[in-house]
Amino acid sequence: MKVVKVETNEQLQDAFTIRKKVFVEEQHVPYELEIDEFEDDAAHFVIYDEDQPIGAGRFRFIDGNGKVERICILPAFRGTGAGKRMMNAIEDYAHASEINVLKLNAQTSAIPFYERLGYHIVSDEFMDAGIPHKTMKKELE
Numbered sequence: 001m002k003v004v005k006v007e008t009n010e011q012l013q014d015a016f017t018i019r020k021k022v023f024v025e026e027q028h029v030p031y032e033l034e035i036d037e038f039e040d041d042a043a044h045f046v047i048y049d050e051d052q053p054i055g056a057g058r059f060r061f062i063d064g065n066g067k068v069e070r071i072c073i074l075p076a077f078r079g080t081g082a083g084k085r086m087m088n089a090i091e092d093y094a095h096a097s098e099i100n101v102l103k104l105n106a107q108t109s110a111i112p113f114y115e116r117l118g119y120h121i122v123s124d125e126f127m128d129a130g131i132p133h134k135t136m137k138k139e140l141e
Helices: 009-026 082-096 108-116
Strands: 002-005 043-049 052-062 065-073 101-107 126-128 131-139
Touching: 002 082, 009 043, 009 052, 009 065, 043 082, 052 082, 065 082, 101 108, 108 131
Parallel strands: 065 101
Antiparallel strands: 002 043, 043 052, 052 065, 101 131, 126 131
16 A cells, blocks of 8 residues: 555546545535535645555645645555555655644544544534534644
């Protein structure tokens, strides 16, 4: 498995395809909420198994901090370490950009995954696209 920062339109389309499969088809998030006005301002990432895209994520700079968003892995590849590889690549990118604090809005079902990566909850539960979430934060060393 290899994580790449999106550099081509084909890679960006791979990211959107994975996000559509996971968020729109699997989790029933409306497409117009999934693909939003922040796409052009974000750094996108795709994880490939051989040449097959299996996961995606994006990163944005907001108020001097980093925001990790849209982390998703195809069901057949969950539990394989793909999500951790994706998060490590995004954290490395943030660190290289001199970002020391990362935030994300985690679906409550994914909180244990993010806690294992060093994130901690900093908000009450809220709904986003009909799915319960909590904001989490991590300080990079």
